[in-house]
Amino acid sequence: MKEPPVIDIISPHGMCAGVHAAVAKALAEGKKSEVPLYCLHELVHNEIVIDELKALGFIFVDSVEQIPVGETVVFSAHGVSPQIRKAAAERKLKVIDTTCPFVAKVHSVAKDFTEKKLPVVILGDEKHIEVQGIVGEIESVGGKAYCGFSSAIENASLPAGSKIAVVAQTTMNAEKVAAEIEALGKKFKVKNAARVCGATDERQEAVRRYAETALPGTGVLVLGSRTSANSKRLAEVAAASGLKTFFAGSLEELENIDFSGVKRLGVTSGASTPERFFSEAIRRLRHIPEHVAIIMDGNGRWATSRGKPRGEGHKAGAKTLGDVLDWCGKKGVKYLTVYAFSTENWKRPKSEVTGLMNLFAAMLKKKERDFIKNRVRFRMIGRRGDLSKSLLRVIEALELKTQEFERQFIVAISYGGRAEIVDAVNSAISRGEPVTEESFRKYLYAGDIPDPDLVIRTSGECRTSNFLLWESAYSEYYFTDVLWPDFSEEEFDKAIASYAGRNRRRGGV
Numbered sequence: 169m170k171e172p173p174v175i176d177i178i179s180p181h182g183m184c185a186g187v188h189a190a191v192a193k194a195l196a197e198g199k200k201s202e203v204p205l206y207c208l209h210e211l212v213h214n215e216i217v218i219d220e221l222k223a224l225g226f227i228f229v230d231s232v233e234q235i236p237v238g239e240t241v242v243f244s245a246h247g248v249s250p251q252i253r254k255a256a257a258e259r260k261l262k263v264i265d266t267t268c269p270f271v272a273k274v275h276s277v278a279k280d281f282t283e284k285k286l287p288v289v290i291l292g293d294e295k296h297i298e299v300q301g302i303v304g305e306i307e308s309v310g311g312k313a314y315c316g317f318s319s320a321i322e323n324a325s326l327p328a329g330s331k332i333a334v335v336a337q338t339t340m341n342a343e344k345v346a347a348e349i350e351a352l353g354k355k356f357k358v359k360n361a362a363r364v365c366g367a368t369d370e371r372q373e374a375v376r377r378y379a380e381t382a383l384p385g386t387g388v389l390v391l392g393s394r395t396s397a398n399s400k401r402l403a404e405v406a407a408a409s410g411l412k413t414f415f416a417g418s419l420e421e422l423e424n425i426d427f428s429g430v431k432r433l434g435v436t437s438g439a440s441t442p443e444r445f446f447s448e449a450i451r452r453l454r455h456i457p458e459h460v461a462i463i464m465d466g467n468g469r470w471a472t473s474r475g476k477p478r479g480e481g482h483k484a485g486a487k488t489l490g491d492v493l494d495w496c497g498k499k500g501v502k503y504l505t506v507y508a509f510s511t512e513n514w515k516r517p518k519s520e521v522t523g524l525m526n527l528f529a530a531m532l533k534k535k536e537r538d539f540i541k542n543r544v545r546f547r548m549i550g551r552r553g554d555l556s557k558s559l560l561r562v563i564e565a566l567e568l569k570t571q572e573f574e575r576q577f578i579v580a581i582s583y584g585g586r587a588e589i590v591d592a593v594n595s596a597i598s599r600g601e602p603v604t605e606e607s608f609r610k611y612l613y614a615g616d617i618p619d620p621d622l623v624i625r626t627s628g629e630c631r632t633s634n635f636l637l638w639e640s641a642y643s644e645y646y647f648t649d650v651l652w653p654d655f656s657e658e659e660f661d662k663a664i665a666s667y668a669g670r671n672r673r674r675g676g677v
Contacts, residue, residue: 184367186268249304282311338566379409385431392438450479455668457621466627466651484653549613550583586638
């Protein structure tokens with residue numbers, strides 16, 4: 169089996185503050201709007217974000233003239249010219265402005281230089297929307313913009329020795345900007361106001377630092393859209409540093425990359441790349457299961473072997489569970505489902521059951537702040553009617569507070585795999601709908617999440633114990649003799665390594 173490369177995360181990476189704010193603002197407006205919103209050009213250069221906005225009903229246009237009078241337009245993070253703002257006003261359009269503050273500053277500086285009668289040179293791609301907006305700013309006050317790079321500017325109708333002001337497209341390569349300023353300074357008196365976005369510069373510098381200590385066989389993977397200037401700059405920096413460079417704008421594209429000969433791979437992402445795409449890419453590169461389910465067995469035996477009450481074993485097991493949740497976050501596991509209390513466990517002594525229920529409530533209250541801080545969605549699966557009203561209030565309050573988060577922690581309480589299937593069948597019957605494997609899924613307790621990739625059982629028992637019977641049909645199983653309170657990160661890593669080495673054919677060859 170070919171050894172995969174060691175994966176390094178190059179930091180900082182991913183969305184800058186300006187892009188994050190623009191996307192968050194647009195998504196919030198889209199979710200609350202009852203009518204389609206129009207976006208002038210791409211909000212940011214990333215297909216994942218654009219597809220998400222389209223799903224919310226956003227309509228992307230190339231000019232304000234394409235937008236019906238009186239509708240709402242979103243100006244992208246790249247900014248727009250004063251001429252476009254005037255045209256929008258004439259059409260009585262409601263404006264949602266997501267222009268990056270750094271881009272807005274460049275507009276202001278370029279306008280100020282023009283009003284002072286200085287010719288303004290814009291280092292960047294004259295076809296890029298951001299540059300076009302700056303050009304419009306200069307022309308709105310009677311100036312002329314000179315776009316491009318030193319070789320072209322030197323041949324423009326600017327007398328040698330004349331004073332010029334220079335600004336730059338914010339996503340430029342910082343080293344290239346410095347070289348261009350030096351070249352222009354040989355012919356002109358340069359007033360330099362060319363500044364690359366700080367976040368863009370930091371990400372490029374992080375790639376350079378990574379390259380400085382890279383050994384032979386090291387490569388760099390840039391995650392981002394091919395239409396994103398800042399993502400392309402990261403790839404240019406990596407290639408210029410002598411590293412083998414790869415680029416992926418989607419998970420499908422990532423799956424088709426051949427990393428042969430690469431022993432170590434640094435991964436970065438452009439300032440318009442969503443973190444969820446980056447996290448999922450890292451998970452796949454490291455062969456981390458997306459969904460891990462655990463049968464937490466051995467609390468009672470752990471306590472008995474130490475001469476302690478069984479309740480002490482459950483408390484020790486609760487601590488281990490908190491640790492596992494942290495490890496899952498660190499390693500990139502998106503879903504963690506744990507078997508906490510089965511439908512059969514109600515047959516245990518009343519004192520033990522009461523102690524367990526009190527422990528559940530106390531743990532959830534204690535962990536609430538951590539769930540919110542780490543953006544973890546809490547969910548319960550099982551027969552809720554079996555629980556006390558007080559415990560159910562704690563559970564449902566936490567579910568409500570964390571419902572918007574993507575990473576999920578699912579706890580099975582008063583749960584049985586057969587009971588879940590029976591409940592799902594009864595729900596389907598009550599709806600009078602024909603049942604297929606695909607339609608049946610929606611009636612399961614958490615039918616919206618993917619099936620577990622890996623099921624771990626502790627304490628040396630080698631059975632499923634009525635856990636996720638439908639969902640685990642093609643799961644990989646890992647059994648360990650370790651009792652649950654003693655389950656360590658080392659043992660968790662062994663389970664994941666075992667999973668990574670398996671060929672999941674799912675009935676195929």
